[in-house]
Structure formats: C-alpha cells, structure tokens
Amino acid sequence: MKDLCAKYARKLEEQGVCAPGEPLVGGLDDVLVWNREDPRTAELARLFDRLSINSLVFARPAEPYTSIIDFLAARNPEAIRPEDTETRTFLHDIPVCREFSAEALAGPLARRKSVIIPGHGVIAPGTVSPEQGFVFFSSTLFSCFVLFFSDYLAALRRGAVDDEFRRVFERVAAGLPSLRTEPPDLADGPFADEDAVVAAMAEAGRAVVGYGLVDSFFGNISCRAGDVVHISQTGSSLDELEGCIDPCPLDGSTTHGLTASSELSAHEGVYRSADVACILHGHPRFSVILSMDCARADCPNRGRCHVACAECRTVEGVPVVPGEVGTGPTGLCNTLPPAVAASGVAVVHGHGVFASGRRDFNEPFSRLLGFENRCRELYFERVADLSR
Amino acid sequence: MASPLCGWTGRVLHVDLSTGEAAVFHPSPRVYARLLGGRGVAGHYLRAHCTLDWDDPDLPLCFFTGPLTGTAAPASSRGVLLTRSPLTSAVSDCSVGGGLAVRLKRAGWDGLIVTGKSDVPCGIEIADDDVRVVETGLWGETTDAVFDRLSGPGTSVAAVGPAAENGSPLASVVVDRFHAALRGGPGLAWAARRLKYVSVRGTGAVRVRDEGALAAACEAIRRLAAASPVLMGRHGFASRGTGALYDLMDSRRMMPTDNFRATRFSAAPRLNAEAYRRAYRPEPFGCEGCHIRCKLRAADGRAIPDYDAMAHFSALIGNDDPELVMSATALCGRLGLDPISAASAMACRRELTGEPCDGRTVPLALHDMAHGGPLSGGSLDFAESCDRPELSMSVKGLDLPAYDPRGAYGMALAFAVNTRGGCHQHANPLSHEVLRKPVATDRFTFSGKARILKIAEDQNAAADSLGVCRLIFLAAGLEEYARAYTAVTGLEASGGELQALGERICYQERIMNSLNGFGDCEDDLPPRFFSEPGASGGGVEMPPLDREAFLAARARYYRVRGLDESGRPTPETAGRLDLELEP
Numbered sequence: 022m023k024d025l026c027a028k029y030a031r032k033l034e035e036q037g038v039c040a041p042g043e044p045l046v047g048g049l050d051d052v053l054v055w056n057r058e059d060p061r062t063a064e065l066a067r068l069f070d071r072l073s074i075n076s077l078v079f080a081r082p083a084e085p086y087t088s089i090i091d092f093l094a095a096r097n098p099e100a101i102r103p104e105d106t107e108t109r110t111f112l113h114d115i116p117v118c119r120e121f122s123a124e125a126l127a128g129p130l131a132r133r134k135s136v137i138i139p140g141h142g143v144i145a146p147g148t149v150s151p152e153q154g155f156v157f158f159s160s161t162l163f164s165c166f167v168l169f170f171s172d173y174l175a176a177l178r179r180g181a182v183d184d185e186f187r188r189v190f191e192r193v194a195a196g197l198p199s200l201r202t203e204p205p206d207l208a209d210g211p212f213a214d215e216d217a218v219v220a221a222m223a224e225a226g227r228a229v230v231g232y233g234l235v236d237s238f239f240g241n242i243s244c245r246a247g248d249v250v251h252i253s254q255t256g257s258s259l260d261e262l263e264g265c266i267d268p269c270p271l272d273g274s275t276t277h278g279l280t281a282s283s284e285l286s287a288h289e290g291v292y293r294s295a296d297v298a299c300i301l302h303g304h305p306r307f308s309v310i311l312s313m314d315c316a317r318a319d320c321p322n323r324g325r326c327h328v329a330c331a332e333c334r335t336v337e338g339v340p341v342v343p344g345e346v347g348t349g350p351t352g353l354c355n356t357l358p359p360a361v362a363a364s365g366v367a368v369v370h371g372h373g374v375f376a377s378g379r380r381d382f383n384e385p386f387s388r389l390l391g392f393e394n395r396c397r398e399l400y401f402e403r404v405a406d407l408s409r
Numbered sequence: 410m411a412s413p414l415c416g417w418t419g420r421v422l423h424v425d426l427s428t429g430e431a432a433v434f435h436p437s438p439r440v441y442a443r444l445l446g447g448r449g450v451a452g453h454y455l456r457a458h459c460t461l462d463w464d465d466p467d468l469p470l471c472f473f474t475g476p477l478t479g480t481a482a483p484a485s486s487r488g489v490l491l492t493r494s495p496l497t498s499a500v501s502d503c504s505v506g507g508g509l510a511v512r513l514k515r516a517g518w519d520g521l522i523v524t525g526k527s528d529v530p531c532g533i534e535i536a537d538d539d540v541r542v543v544e545t546g547l548w549g550e551t552t553d554a555v556f557d558r559l560s561g562p563g564t565s566v567a568a569v570g571p572a573a574e575n576g577s578p579l580a581s582v583v584v585d586r587f588h589a590a591l592r593g594g595p596g597l598a599w600a601a602r603r604l605k606y607v608s609v610r611g612t613g614a615v616r617v618r619d620e621g622a623l624a625a626a627c628e629a630i631r632r633l634a635a636a637s638p639v640l641m642g643r644h645g646f647a648s649r650g651t652g653a654l655y656d657l658m659d660s661r662r663m664m665p666t667d668n669f670r671a672t673r674f675s676a677a678p679r680l681n682a683e684a685y686r687r688a689y690r691p692e693p694f695g696c697e698g699c700h701i702r703c704k705l706r707a708a709d710g711r712a713i714p715d716y717d718a719m720a721h722f723s724a725l726i727g728n729d730d731p732e733l734v735m736s737a738t739a740l741c742g743r744l745g746l747d748p749i750s751a752a753s754a755m756a757c758r759r760e761l762t763g764e765p766c767d768g769r770t771v772p773l774a775l776h777d778m779a780h781g782g783p784l785s786g787g788s789l790d791f792a793e794s795c796d797r798p799e800l801s802m803s804v805k806g807l808d809l810p811a812y813d814p815r816g817a818y819g820m821a822l823a824f825a826v827n828t829r830g831g832c833h834q835h836a837n838p839l840s841h842e843v844l845r846k847p848v849a850t851d852r853f854t855f856s857g858k859a860r861i862l863k864i865a866e867d868q869n870a871a872a873d874s875l876g877v878c879r880l881i882f883l884a885a886g887l888e889e890y891a892r893a894y895t896a897v898t899g900l901e902a903s904g905g906e907l908q909a910l911g912e913r914i915c916y917q918e919r920i921m922n923s924l925n926g927f928g929d930c931e932d933d934l935p936p937r938f939f940s941e942p943g944a945s946g947g948g949v950e951m952p953p954l955d956r957e958a959f960l961a962a963r964a965r966y967y968r969v970r971g972l973d974e975s976g977r978p979t980p981e982t983a984g985r986l987d988l989e990l991e992p
C-alpha cells in the first residue's frame with residue numbers, strides 16, 4: 022500500500038500538476054500509511070474514520086491550477102460545475118469546502134469524488150486504490166482548466182469580463198507552458214509482429230502523456246494488425262501500457278474486449294470504414310475548449326450540445342461531433358467513425374480528439390499535436406478579437 | 410387511502426401457511442431508515458428467529474423489495490429472498506430478478522414473509538390486495554409445467570421443482586422461468602413448508618417523490634453504464650450475456666477446471682460466448698425494465714447459460730460439448746436445481762470415482778440429484794460419505810462459483826468470509842481484480858484487500874437493500890444511486906450514508922451466523938488452494954495461495970469489519986451500529 026501511495030504521489034509530480042514533495046497520499050488496509058510525513062496527516066487521518074474509503078490524495082496543485090481553482094471557487098461558493106465529458110460522466114460536480122477539517126470535508130466527500138478547499142488544495146479519495154484519488158485529482162484540475170478558459174471566452178462574448186477575471190486570466194495565460202511543436206520520432210510502421218505492435222503502442226502512449234495531450238488515465242490507443250484490433254484496456258494509464266493491451270478480433274470471435282477501452286466500438290468503426298492502421302485519442306485542453314465554443318447563442322440545443330448538436334461544426338476544418346462516452350443511442354461510437362474516416366482527425370464535443378494514421382503513430386501524433394497547438398493559437402486569437 | 414410514503418409502500422404481507430391466513434403489517438419508519446429494504450429489512454425480520462432450524466415452521470422465509478424496486482432507476486427490478494440455508498445453515502440471501510419483485514411492489518407490498526407449514530401442497534396467489542393460499546395439484550411437476558400453467562402477461566411466478574420436493578438442499582426457487590434464487594437451497598426451504606409456488610399480479614404504481622430529479626439521476630447512471638465496456642460494450646454483458654467472462658477467465662488462468670485441479674481449459678475457445686452466439690443465434694433479454702438485459706435466449710426458447718453455469722458444466726466437469734452445457738442448465742431449471750452446486754457435485758464425484766461427465770451421465774446425475782440420489786445432498790455431503798470432505802470445493806458447504814481464487818487474492822478472501830458461503834457476489838472483487846473497475850488492483854496480492862472487501866460488501870448490501878442489481882455497480886456507484894434514492898423517497902442521503910447502512914446490514918448477518926456457531930473455522934477455503942498450484946504460463950505464475958498471507962489478510966478483514974479474532978461480532982461494533990448481539 023505504501024508503494025502505491027508513493028507511486029501516485031510521484032506521478033502527480035511528474036505530470037507537473039503538483040510541486041515536488043507536495044502531494045500527500047494515504048492508504049489504509051488495517052493500518053493507515055502515508056507517502057511521507059506531514060502535520061496535516063493527523064486531520065486527514067480522521068477522514069478515514071468517517072468515510073468508507075481506503076485511500077486519499079490531497080495536494081495543493083501547482084500554478085496555474087491553484088489560481089484557477091481558487092478563482093472558480095470564489096465565484097461558485099457551493100460547487101463548480103464544468104461541462105466537459107470527464108465531469109459530466111464521472112465527477113458530476115466538484116463541491117467547494119472552505120474549511121480544512123475532517124468534520125467539514127466528510128459531508129461533501131460522502132457525496133462526491135473530489136472536493137476543492139480554496140487556499141489549501143484538492144482532495145480526492147478512493148475505495149480500492151490511491152489510483153482513484155490520483156485520477157480524480159487530475160480530472161478535477163483538467164475540468165477546472167477547461168471551465169476557466171471556456172468561461173472567459175464566453176464572458177468575453179457576453180461582454181461580461183470584470184477586472185479581476187481579466188487579471189487572473191492574464192496571469193494564468195502568461196504561466197502556460199510554451200508550445201511544443203516538434204513531434205517525437207516514434208517507431209516506423211508497418212509493424213512486424215504483435216510484440217512490435219505492443220511496443221509501438223506503449224511508446225506512443227508515453228509520448229501522448231509526456232506532451233500533455235492527455236492525463237494518463239484517460240484517452241486510448243489502438244493499432245490494427247490484420248483482423249485484430251489491439252487496444253489499450255479500460256482505465257489503463259497510457260504511460261504504462263505494457264501488459265494493458267487487449268487483442269480484439271474484428272469478427273468478435275473472442276470477448277477479450279470485455280476489459281478493452283470503452284471506445285473500442287468507435288475505434289472498430291473507424292477501422293471498418295477507412296484504411297488506417299493506428300488511432301490515438303487524447304483530451305488536449307484547448308481542443309476540448311474550442312469544441313465547446315459555439316457562437317450560436319440562440320441555439321435550441323444549448324445545454325445539450327454534447328448529444329444533440331445538429332450543426333456541421335468544424336474547428337480549423339476538423340469536424341466537431343456530439344456523442345457520449347461508449348455505446349448507446351447517443352454514444353460517440355455512432356458519430357465519430359465517419360468523421361475520422363473522412364478527415365483523419367475529429368474532435369468530440371467537450372471530450373477530446375481522435376486521430377488516425379495509415380502506417381504508424383507518427384501521423385496521428387502529428388495530427389493530434391498540430392491540432393491542439395492550432396486550437397491554442399486560435400483560442401488566443403479569439404480572445405484578442407473579442408477584447409478589442 | 411394513499412400511502413404517505415414514496416418508494417416504499419409501507420406494507421408487508423405475512424402469510425401463515427399453517428392457518429392459510431394472510432395479515433398485513435406496517436413496519437415502523439425506523440426499520441426502513443435503518444435498513445432500507447430488500448436484504449436489510451428481510452434480515453431484520455429473520456433476526457428474531459434466526460436460531461431456529463431451517464425447517465422450523467416458525468423460521469420466516471422472507472422476500473423483500475427495496476425502495477427503488479419498480480421505479481425508473483436503472484436495473485432496479487431486484488428483490489432479495491432470505492432465510493437460513495438448508496445447505497449451509499448460514500443466513501442466505503439471494504438477489505432475485507425477473508419480474509417478481511417489481512410485481513410485488515406494484516401489488517402494494519414491500520415484502521412477503523412466509524411462516525408455518527401447510528398440510529397439503531399449496532401456492533400463494535397475490536393479486537394486489539387479494540391474497541390466497543390455495544391447494545395445488547402441481548406438486549411433483551417440473552417448474553416449466555408450473556410456468557406453463559400460471560404465467561401470463563402481468564403475472565410473475567416463483568416455483569420450486571422436483572429437487573426441492575425430494576429434499577435436495579441444492580434446490581433453487583425458479584422465477585419467471587429464466588431467473589432464480591439459486592444458491593443455498595432456498596427451494597428446499599419452500600418445499601419443507603409444502604409451498605410449491607408464489608404468483609404475483611400487481612396493478613399499482615410505485616410512488617415517486619420527484620420524477621424530474623429521478624430522471625436526472627437515471628441519466629447520470631445510464632451514462633456511466635454506457636461508458637462501461639463490461640456492461641454495454643460490444644463484448645459486454647448486454648450483447649454477449651455474462652458468458653462474455655468465459656474467454657477472459659480462461660486467459661487470466663482463472664477457469665476452474667477438473668474440480669479446481671487446473672485453472673485453464675484446453676477446449677475453452679470452442680465454448681466461449683461467441684460459440685453460443687453462432688450456434689444458437691440468441692436474442693438478449695433481461696429482468697423487468699432493465700436496460701442492460703444481460704441474458705440471452707436461444708431461438709429454440711432455451712436460455713443461454715449464465716457464466717457460472719457455462720463454466721461449471723464445461724471446464725469444471727471436463728465436458729467440451731456446448732449442447733450438453735445448454736441441456737444441463739435447462740434441465741437444472743426444470744428440476745429446480747442450482748447449476749453451480751449441481752455441476753460441483755458431479756465434478757467432485759468425477760474426481761473421487763473417475764466417473765466421466767458426458768451426454769449420458771450428466772442428465773442421469775441431475776435427475777438423480779432431484780430424486781434423492783447419492784449426489785442430492787451436494788458435493789460436501791458426497792465427499793464426506795467418501796471420507797474426503799476436502800474434495801468438496803466449497804466454503805461453509807456452498808460450492809464455489811467459476812473463478813479460481815489462486816488467480817485473484819481478493820476473490821480468495823471474499824469467498825472465505827462471505828456470510829452465505831462460497832460466493833463472490835457480496836464483494837465482487839472481480840470488478841477491480843480483473844475488470845479494472847473502478848480501477849485495477851494487483852490480483853496477486855492480499856495487500857489492501859481486507860478493507861477493499863469490506864467497503865465493497867457494504868456497498869453491495871446497500872444495493873441489495875435498495876432493490877438494485879449488483880451488476881450495474883460495475884459502472885455506477887452509491888454516489889449516483891443516492892440521488893435516485895432521494896428523488897424516489899424524498900429522504901436526503903449521500904452515497905456515504907447508504908454505504909453506512911450497508912455496513913449495518915452486513916453486520917446483522919454476521920451476528921445471526923455467529924449465533925448459529927459460525928466463526929473463523931468456517932471462514933476458510935478448501936485446502937487444495939493452499940497446496941496445489943494453478944496453471945502457470947504466458948508470463949503468469951499461479952502458485953498455491955500462501956496460507957500465512959491468507960490468514961493475515963483474514964485477520965485484517967476481521968479488524969476492519971469490527972469482529973474479534975475469531976471472526977465473531979463484538980459488543981463495541983454492535984453498539985456503534987445500533988444492533989443487538991444477544992439472541
């Protein structure tokens with residue numbers, strides 16, 4: 022358990038969302054252990070008496086996240102309600118708690134997967150592994166980031182940006198990491214055998230996470246070899262894919278896909294309708310933000326864009342499609358495949374980008390990276406236009 | 410007069426088979442507040458009588474719905490049948506699907522309690538407020554004959570078959586032909602009272618406090634279900650049935666083979682879910698109102714077996730013919746036998762005597778079991794008669810389902826400590842150890858598993874008491890169901906609060922078992938798992954379980970659960986949970 026606590030503390034640091042030495046990760050079987058000593062563990066330990074949890078992650082995030090969450094929490098005193106897919110599906114909303122005490126935190130944590138404590142940080146528990154806290158901590162930061170930038174653009178459109186918002190926005194924007202434009206040099210395809218496929222997928226997975234195009238837990242990757250689609254498992258960490266790839270025959274002759282990514286059907290749909298060998302899916306932030314930025318204020322589908330949008334929207338020529346995670350009548354398995362088959366890359370409203378390649382992962386990686394970088398530029402161009 | 414309650418009806422039906430009389434009573438709101446419904450409230454009514462023998466007419470046979478049963482909440486068609494098990498003597502809960510619980514609720518009843526014993530074979534017929542105990546000529550008939558006679562649109566029927574009538578503790582209660590309370594011999598408990606069937610018609614509606622809020626809660630739950638590859642994916646239960654687990658269990662080297670002597674089955678690729686799909690062209694169906702629909706029916710009208718029956722009637726008994734799996738499972742249904750225990754008894758005999766399990770011997774053995782033959786007492790009874798009780802692959806006498814515990818250590822612990830015996834369902838460690846939900850855990854370690862198990866048991870006890878299917882907890886959680894609960898009942902509750910009620914419900918069952926002499930000696934696995942390895946290979950080692958590590962994990966579980974070193978309830982924990990320790 023202590024190893025797991027240390028592992029997820031380290032991952033938060035490596036992803037750059039927390040300063041080194043900052044995360045506190047606790048795990049309990051019958052004895053509570055922490056990744057490190059800290060006076061605050063005494064208070065946090067009392068949460069384990071009050072909640073049915075076996076682990077928790079608590080940390081003050083690094084900038085720009087701290088500024089973002091403190092700002093959002095000040096404007097939304099009860100709870101923050103981002104509208105991206107990660108929130109909609111898993112977090113629902115993110116309660117705000119102003120007091121760092123077990124008494125105060127137990128209530129919101131009994132209801133939700135993560136809680137923001139302004140001035141202190143974010144706390145996220147788990148019931149089977151500290152990995153859950155890690156995932157929901159990361160997801161909370163992602164969702165708040167997307168909400169903050171989306172809100173700013175929307176406020177500009179409404180002419181409703183106040184001084185404080187502008188100040189915080191400028192500070193946050195100035196602190197964004199510089200653009201990475203050079204894609205990595207990934208293995209050349211076509212791949213000789215299954216081992217080469219798996220190695221190429223693992224390498225591409227690490228690169229997508231390393232370039233910040235997805236938090237490790239979300240996103241998925243696949244590669245077609247003959248009539249078998251190799252795909253990352255559900256909830257696998259894209260930067261640790263070894264041993265977490267399922268071979269799924271396109272004819273459905275085995276059901277190993279039971280543990281495969283929830284987007285297996287969407288990937289299969291793309292392989293059926295286009296001659297491609299690889300698909301990468303990430304949640305790059307500015308792509309997600311722009312997928313939700315729509316100027317049609319009077320649209321009757323407002324509020325249900327993620328499933329109901331009937332416009333043929335594009336961002337820089339890349340199609341934006343509605344669709345929820347997974348299957349079902351409003352699932353992205355219905356909307357995504359034709360878009361990716363036609364354009365090689367498509368973005369799902371509020372969710373993320375899927376990109377395909379004919380030989381290997383170099384092509385989809387470049388598409389993913391290029392599109393995200395273009396979205397980031399475009400975002401700031403829109404901000405500049407609207408600020409004039 | 411309209412009930413002021415929403416979700417619950419506030420009325421429980423008590424039928425005394427000795428007198429043939431029905432009475433109504435109204436549980437106090439405190440009973441619902443403390444134990445929700447379903448498994449929790451059923452346990453409450455068993456509690457006062459829990460030391461009576463399983464066939465004592467004063468021991469209640471309980472069937473309870475939950476506050477969400479019959480509402481629009483996803484997968485909320487479930488009720489729980491609970492009494493002492495004729496097979497194990499432990500408290501035995503069976504989550505029951507089909508339409509039975511929904512119809513009972515619509516008829517205006519939160520639960521049905523049966524006591525007494527009839528002089529003649531009888532059935533209980535419920536049509537809203539009209540309740541009759543009727544003499545029946547169906548005694549001796551197979552369950553399908555009962556369904557042919559009594560089922561119809563709007564009517565749910567639960568029935569026992571010849572296995573129960575002839576005294577087998579492997580007897581199930583079959584519900585609406587394709588569903589059942591399978592495990593622990595509830596059918597025998599019915600037949601001992603000479604109860605052949607219960608039929609229910611209900612024409613009312615379940616009152617919901619806030620339909621709009623319920624719709625929002627349902628949308629969140631359905632969204633999670635749609636995002637779940639296990640439930641709704643192309644290879645998931647909704648399209649392939651629970652038999653979708655077959656390939657996975659074999660590739661994870663967890664397929665119980667030859668009475669758990671091996672953990673991989675060479676014929677598995679010919680017996681997977683896809684093989685049944687190709688051979689039988691089945692269509693999905695499910696419990697009343699459930700959108701997941703995890704069951705499959707072949708064109709010839711037979712059900713495709715659920716995963717456990719599919720595995721045990723093939724790998725466990727060494728049979729590679731899917732048609733025999735189909736026919737054996739269907740025969741179990743007609744005779745009213747638990748297919749898991751029936752196959753286990755055959756596998757045990759095969760190991761002890763070398764008698765093969767094939768197209769000739771399997772149907773014979775099943776008929777034998779249902780008619781008082783040497784296997785009718787189950788694997789433990791048979792192995793004991795051969796002085797080899799250790800070859801019964803059971804816990805507390807209940808045969809293990811089709812997951813080899815050497816391949817998942819949380820599963821090993823879950824089997825051992827489950828109050829009803831060898832079953833994974835109270836904690837379902839498969840969820841994180843194999844299916845990666847909510848996240849993956851290391852299946853080859855006991856580290857951390859004690860508390861994980863306890864938390865999951867509490868969650869599932871709450872689910873069983875809300876009236877919700879455990880399977881949907883592979884995708885959603887009490888966090889989402891708490892919203893549905895509040896919308897339906899109007900009572901505020903967080904996921905954490907429902908979870909805490911689940912803890913009380915589990916502990917109540919531990920108390921009842923303890924009063925009947927259960928302790929750490931019974932919380933144990935067959936010795937095979939500690940001495941024989943599974944089938945290593947493909948980079949996976951399957952050594953025997955480390956006995957010391959297992960015992961240490963069990964001791965941690967006892968501490969986490971608030972039990973003493975022998976696994977018995979303590980006054981402190983009972984007090985904290987507001988439960989009585991004394992008989």
Ligand code: SF4
Nearest residue numbers: 695696699702703878
């Ligand atoms: S998931 Fe399956 S068992 Fe559960 S309620 Fe639905 S149909 Fe019934």
Ligand SMILES: [Zn+2]
Nearest residue numbers: 239240372373
């Ligand atoms: Zn995604």
